[in-house]
Amino acid sequence: AQSVTQLGSHVSVSEGALVLLRCNYSSSVPPYLFWYVQYPNQGLQLLLKYTSAATLVKGINGFEAEFKKSETSFHLTKPSAHMSDAAEYFCAVTYSNTGNQFYFGTGTSLTVIP
Amino acid sequence: DGGITQSPKYLFRKEGQNVTLSCEQNLNHDAMYWYRQDPGQGLRLIYYSQIVNDFQKGDIAEGYSVSREKKESFPLTVTSAQKNPTAFYLCASRKGRDYEQYFGPGTRLTVT
Numbered sequence: 157a158q159s160v161t162q163l164g165s166h167v168s169v170s171e172g173a174l175v176l177l178r179c180n181y182s183s184s185v186p187p188y189l190f191w192y193v194q195y196p197n198q199g200l201q202l203l204l205k206y207t208s209a210a211t212l213v214k215g216i217n218g219f220e221a222e223f224k225k226s227e228t229s230f231h232l233t234k235p236s237a238h239m240s241d242a243a244e245y246f247c248a249v250t251y252s253n254t255g256n257q258f259y260f261g262t263g264t265s266l267t268v269i270p
Numbered sequence: 271d272g273g274i275t276q277s278p279k280y281l282f283r284k285e286g287q288n289v290t291l292s293c294e295q296n297l298n299h300d301a302m303y304w305y306r307q308d309p310g311q312g313l314r315l316i317y318y319s320q321i322v323n324d325f326q327k328g329d330i331a332e333g334y335s336v337s338r339e340k341k342e343s344f345p346l347t348v349t350s351a352q353k354n355p356t357a358f359y360l361c362a363s364r365k366g367r368d369y370e371q372y373f374g375p376g377t378r379l380t381v382t
Contacts, residue, residue, distance in 0.1 A: 200371075257328075258371055260312045261312060
């Protein structure tokens with residue numbers, strides 16, 4: 157089955173600490189990978205995407221993610237957490253052979269402790 | 271500004287009534303999607319449409335219906351057959367295969 161797994165439904169970090177949110181996909185077909193952020197009662201906003209170009213992808217708000225084919229991973233990182241980073245984060249994947257379907261992880265809620 | 275609009279933001283209905291959620295986009299995107307979001311369950315696909323007058327069921331289509339008469343519009347009807355309709359509904363669109371989905375602001379439906 158083609159899917160994406162986010163490890164850790166809740167992550168807490170101190171302000172200024174490293175943020176690491178994990179995402180693994182499961183398919184042998186080359187993926188397109190995305191990270192989205194959602195603030196309460198709002199839609200999803202794209203943070204960054206991997207579409208087979210550079211494996212290290214930089215996004216908005218200081219976030220970046222690295223595509224590692226050998227680990228089937230696309231973890232999201234930010235060197236220094238800010239209070240405004242507190243939100244829900246979703247990893248998503250699509251494949252060239254699935255038409256227009258996206259597959260979303262169950263989300264990780266990030267709490268930033270002052 | 272280009273984007274996706276969903277209306278209304280909050281919607282309240284009595285059990286047994288059908289309700290239609292609006293989704294409009296002016297991004298000239300071919301593909302459009304409807305998702306349902308419940309706490310702790312991420313996004314679940316209800317329906318999607320790749321072109322006008324064509325749409326496909328997603329993972330949880332039972333109790334829902336859609337139409338795609340215009341490229342810009344993809345309304346979702348929540349019917350009385352949907353057992354647990356209270357949820358946050360998100361509409362999205364996509365330009366093409368190599369591109370991300372763009373999301374609307376969502377509609378929170380409460381059925382009592």
